[in-house]
Amino acid sequence: MADPLPQDPANRTRRSRPFHVADAIKDWVVERGLQPGDRLPGEAELIERFGMSKGTIREAMRLLQAQGLVETKTGPGGGSFVGEVTRERATALLGNYFYFRDVTIDDIYQLRIALEPMLAARLAGHLSEAQLAELEAIMEDYARPAADAEEERRQHVASLRFHARLSDFGDNALLGFFIGFMAQILTDLTVYKRLYTSPNHDLWEKGRRHQTDLIAALRHGDGARAREIMQSHMEMARDLMEAQQAEVLKRFIAE
Amino acid sequence: MADPLPQDPANRTRRSRPFHVADAIKDWVVERGLQPGDRLPGEAELIERFGMSKGTIREAMRLLQAQGLVETKTGPGGGSFVGEVTRERATALLGNYFYFRDVTIDDIYQLRIALEPMLAARLAGHLSEAQLAELEAIMEDYARPAADAEEERRQHVASLRFHARLSDFGDNALLGFFIGFMAQILTDLTVYKRLYTSPNHDLWEKGRRHQTDLIAALRHGDGARAREIMQSHMEMARDLMEAQQAEVLKRFIAE
DNA sequence: AAAACCGATTTGTCATGATAAATACAAGCG
DNA sequence: CGCTTGTATTTATCATGACAAATCGGTTTT
Known part of the structure; x- marks a missing residue:
């Protein structure tokens, strides 16, 4: 007893x-x-x-x-x-952690600028034609400039899928997850305080050229160039987000 | 009914x-x-x-x-x-994700080499004297060279705490978590296949000087130098781990 | 032969009650 | 007066058992 x-x-x-x-x-x-x-x-x-x-x-x-x-x-x-823990679930669970913490767009881009060029450099010359084709297929979703703010948003999400997919192709699971996680935050939890009625045509074209050039560099195994392009691409994306006064929402990531 | x-x-x-x-x-x-x-x-x-x-x-x-x-x-x-999701819990949950995936020491160091120097550069000149003192206090745990392999292991864990603590001091929660997460993997899930009976005295001294120099650079607000030192420090750490044939275990991270 | 049915199996849901843990507050003790 | 010590109360925790829902394999029906 x-x-x-x-x-x-x-x-x-x-x-x-x-x-x-x-x-x-x-x-x-x-x-x-x-x-x-x-x-x-x-x-x-x-x-x-x-x-x-x-x-x-x-x-x-x-x-x-x-x-x-x-x-x-x-x-x-x-x-x-x-059960294998899926990437989606791991993302949602880690998202919970950041729910009460302040994560800013600037925080995210500081990391993206450091990591994505590194990934691009590593991937150069190591992608199959099928993988390259898949990236090109994703780019079809924003082959034409957006007509309105809503479509621009949709295109932005698609272009984030480009980066998420790219992060899957590497052999560094850690790097892949971190990059994919940030893409997910930008996809699910980001809102733009300042929306332009007429989307910026120049930036759309510039961003698209970045990605086509990137694919070319990846295909030809030019790691240095891939890194360079990705770096510019990330910096441009950051500036764009800043101009739109993007903010990270307080929400839970859905699975 | x-x-x-x-x-x-x-x-x-x-x-x-x-x-x-x-x-x-x-x-x-x-x-x-x-x-x-x-x-x-x-x-x-x-x-x-x-x-x-x-x-x-x-x-x-x-x-x-x-x-x-x-x-x-x-x-x-x-x-x-x-309940606030603690860093420990988020670490454990994310660790589950990597349980079935292969994460190598090389994967981790690729990221550490990219991220830790960036953090060091950002932190330079922004740490309080109390924070600097805390880092110096941690260094006391390995003020003397290790006598045996067991003590070397203990010192290694302590030096990882140095980095984990440093990652808390920044204002980028995302960066802080990523760095802390990797430190946790290295602390909990790493085993050394090749242990030297007599720990490497040179490397111990070199690593320690790195950290003292780093603290000095942080104190004086020399970001470029802090980045440089941290970069060397990370590269040395990677080489050491490689020499010891360190491997990441298949385990769950305890909370 | 395709479709509908049936029955066995396993988790999912519900209902009720006894048990254990933690706290607030009052009573006792130095 | 301050500290400890009970003790009552609130709340989650654990247990039991019955029934519902889903699913798969085989069988019967069309």
Whole structure:
């Protein structure tokens, strides 16, 4: 009676049971080297293995689901499975962190200016023709100058997809994620305080030429030139955002 | 009785109820501009407001807890509260994403070499004497050369804390997080395949002089010099890690 | 042979109640 | 008077069990 749940003497049993179970399952996945798609024990089995109630086990699974580490399916052949954390989910979860913090457009561009040229230089000469074609296909979405502010916004999102896609092509997962994350913020959480009724034709043309030149440099394996072009492109983008008085919204990124 | 909860006809009720509730609470936080520490409705009230059972509501809260968006406390005055997502939690959640992906030491240093010198340059002349003193205090942990491999490892972790702390001092939250995240990976998930019985005395001295010189440059507001030093420091660190054949482990980052 | 149906299986939801933890506040003690 | 110590109360936490929804495989019907 004195000891309800001794377990470990020096243990911080502070964290509640669902957290404890979630950690145990995480460890289990690491130990056995489970891969995405692999089966996890079913609800009933976990209840027995941990000697806890259904509710507790289910709450533990929800904790893991929120992190994207497990997925569950109903029906025969259903159950819990190891889930690969998607880029989208990781982006949303990291976005939560910045929700209460102030991230400015300037903060983002400081990083983009440092990272994107580096990526471009590294990618030069290492892209397949299919990948280059995909980039060119994205550019079709803004092949014509925007007619109004709404279309300009749409084109801007498309051009961000250009950068997000480019970031996927590299072999540096860390760099790719960081760049993609910033593109996502700019796509989802940015609002322009000053909208021009007539979009800037010069800047559209200049930005587009940057990207065509960039693709050419990437195709010919000219890393130095790719870096140079991307640098100019980023600086121009920053100036444009500044002119439009773009701001980062306080919202959560949807998955 | 016939209609338990029609809600929206064209609604994607695919996602289960706890997810739905979690999203609703997120929206609620955004709409009302709630800040960390602010009260959320208690369990009982949520049960009534959403017309759902206790278990469903609790699972929803677990989803939010896993993201670090809410905290719950028992007792009088307890309940659910908006929680600030801590850097530690965001780091752990993002770490999950990279669990199944290959991140190499080289990937990390490519980024560190690009970002840390930039941070150093920006920080020059903008640090308080207290902040500079804190950095100097951290350096005390490796004021003497390591006697064995174990102590060298400990010193390495301490020197990473130097960089993590430095990243907090900037006003760019994005940059600060990225740098801190990489420091965390190097601290928690790195193992050295080749350990020298006698630690390299020259490198220890060189690294230490880098940091003292860096602090001097920061104090005197010499941004160009700070960048230069940090660049050398990072390149040296990369070479050292390479010589030790450091590798990133497949583990989850503990909170 | 295609479509509709059925039944087994597994998670998802609901309802209720007992238990444990944390706090506020008052009473007791030095 | 200040400090500790109970104790009541509020709240989340844990447990149990029944029922609903989804899904898959095989079977029957058309």
